[in-house]
Amino acid sequence: MARYYFHLRDGSDILLDPEGQELPDQQAIEACALKAARDTLSHDVEAGCLDLRPHLEVEDQDGKVVHRLELQDAVTILKRRCPRALTTLVIL
Numbered sequence: 001m002a003r004y005y006f007h008l009r010d011g012s013d014i015l016l017d018p019e020g021q022e023l024p025d026q027q028a029i030e031a032c033a034l035k036a037a038r039d040t041l042s043h044d045v046e047a048g049c050l051d052l053r054p055h056l057e058v059e060d061q062d063g064k065v066v067h068r069l070e071l072q073d074a075v076t077i078l079k080r081r082c083p084r085a086l087t088t089l090v091i092l
Contacts, residue, residue: 003061004029006036010054020061029067033058037074 001022008015023029033056044050052072057065 004032004066005059006033007057007059008040008054009057010051026066029058030069033067033069034074037069037071041071041075 001024003020003022005017005020007017021032023032037056040054040056041050041052052070055068055070058067058069060066
């Protein structure tokens with residue numbers, strides 16, 4: 001398996017992934033990128049500021065970009081009532 005690096009970019013700054021992850025194929029790369037993007041956004045939500053401007057770039061071991069995912073494409077934003085009712089309320 002090849003190693004891929006998931007870098008977060010916002011146009012002027014970059015957060016490099018120094019370790020990377022071994023993945024078998026393009027489908028696994030895209031699934032891992034989606035999970036990483038959603039994880040990043042979940043931390044933003046916890047902090048109270050959701051920034052949809054950055055994107056993830058996945059590079060192979062040679063530095064070639066093999067996948068790009070805009071954070072805004074990792075989620076669906078609903079501005080009106082969600083068609084699925086909340087069934088559980090968690091109070092911390």
